Amino acid sequence: MPDAADDPSDDPADGRAATADLEAVLASLAYLLTRSQEHERRIAKAGITAARSDVYLLRALTEADGPSRVGDLADRLMVKPSHVTRQIDRLESQHLVARTPDALDRRARRVALTADGRSLLERFKQANITGLTDALDGVPAPDVAATVGVLGHLIERYVQRVRGSLLADGDDGPPPAPEARPALRAAVEP
16 A cells, blocks of 8 residues: 555645646636627526625625625725725615614714615526536536635635735725734745
């Protein structure tokens, strides 16, 4: 029986090659998923009109525990609060979000999805799921589940690195969560 030290899967060159392959696949996937024409096709299929950035903001609102402050949404989306404010103005005019007073700070407002906003987002998600279901036809469910796990981990690490980079560049973005700092150091140290 071969020794674990002789396992070819532990070869750093193999790891770099696999990572390079992953980068190429992710770049292609990002391109396909973020193409303006594809977004327009999906929203038309869902019977809605919304910009890509608006959809991300609506998703961020669904992930929050109740109404959110503009600053918290900007932190989550890793953008400037002024950008989120403009989006909220646009979405509010479409009755997709509503602002309410903040019980803890009378100067602040909280933002929440309206029933129309939840409906729009659900139709968009269903259109995406239909497209993914077609694209994944014949791919075994365990492979899909493993992909979800790996990509979830990758996203978590990237978010930590981006937030760490914002701080290193002097940006006023949010610091990584305290429990994320050791993982962040491990991700950026050679």
